[in-house]
Amino acid sequence: MPKVALTIAGSDSCGGAGIQQDLKVFSALGVHGVSVITAITAQSPRGVRDIFPLPPSFVEKQIDVIMKDTSVESVKIGMLTSSDIAKIVREKLIEYGTENLVVDPVLVATTGNKLAVDDLKKELRKLMKLAKVSTPNEFEFRSIFDRDANKDSLMEISREIKALIITKGDSNCEDLLLIDRKIKVLKPTKIFKGKFHGTGCAFSAAIAANLAKGLDIETSARKAKDFVENCLRRNFSIGPGLKLIDAAKIKLSETPEGGEEKEIIEKLERAVDSLLTLENFHKLIPEVGSNFVFAKRKAKSIEDVAGIAGRIIKVKNKAIVAGEITFGGSSHVARIVLQAMK
Secondary structure, eight states: OOOEEEEEEEEOTTSSSHHHHHHHHHHHTTOEEEEEEEEEEEEETTEEEEEEEOOHHHHHHHHHHHHHHSOEEEEEEOOOOSHHHHHHHHHHHHHTTOOSEEEOOOOOOTTOOHHHHHHHHHHHHHHHHHSSEEOOBHHHHHHHHSSOOOHHHHHHHTTTOSEEEEBOSSTTSOEEEEETTEEEEEOOSSOOOSOEESHHHHHHHHHHHHHHTTOOHHHHHHHHHHHHHHHHHTOBOSSSSSEEOOTTOOGGGSSHHHHHHHHHHHHHHHHHHHHHTSTTGGGGOOTTOBOOOEEOTTOOSGGGEEEETTOEEEETTEEEEOSOEEETOOSHHHHHHHHHHO
């Protein structure tokens, strides 16, 4: 049976963020996605034109049906639109004993008045206390906690929040991971020009998918950042406005070369998954880690060889894939394979 991840968020009619993005990410990472819709939006890559929140009672009914009849391993929360919906979601997750909870605290209050916004912030803060990890951007953190995301404030927040990732607005920046009262940096490997729609949703959804597969918080976060970077490499436009990121790997199938790349990545993913299930496999992993690569038929450069960006590493008595599988993901092992192909 595949792992199951639940997203509780709003619908994005252009398919670049929200529920639609989360489900694409879950699928791309080998996890079955189920959903609870909190609001319907009228939006395009140019922006949101209108939001229609669903009744809190119907949000509650969706949660009950999914949680009672499916084996949900992790939950990702996105747009909630009101304190009433946020409160019901929090109470239901407590009722069902949700442990792998990722909160992406989207600040959208549909009534538009300050009181509604303040009430929503209070409920989001309660959800973040409940979460295994939360992923606010700098604006959301400042709005919810009424302080800047500096070292002192993060250390103070760590007394009530289990783990936190401060995203800097896009994947071109260094994100901050607060865990076990320590601050770690999640660095990008490539800088992308322009603005993109749905990177935050994809990042938090990827963390939820990785948690569903049994990975720890830091590994889940680093793999999620690698995943989003790979999606950004294949960005595209569907009209005026922001570009979308390719979470569904659409562009890998557009050309014969892309088809070969998609096939290689899928085969390598299956092979790595098989390796990880072998008993005592972790004992074969050296301290520097290992890699597993797959080259194109006519590979000429490192970019023609798929590998794990981050290697397979040993954590206690378990082998962990500490990065996304991508072309150019390995340098050292890829060069060995290229030399052997000559």
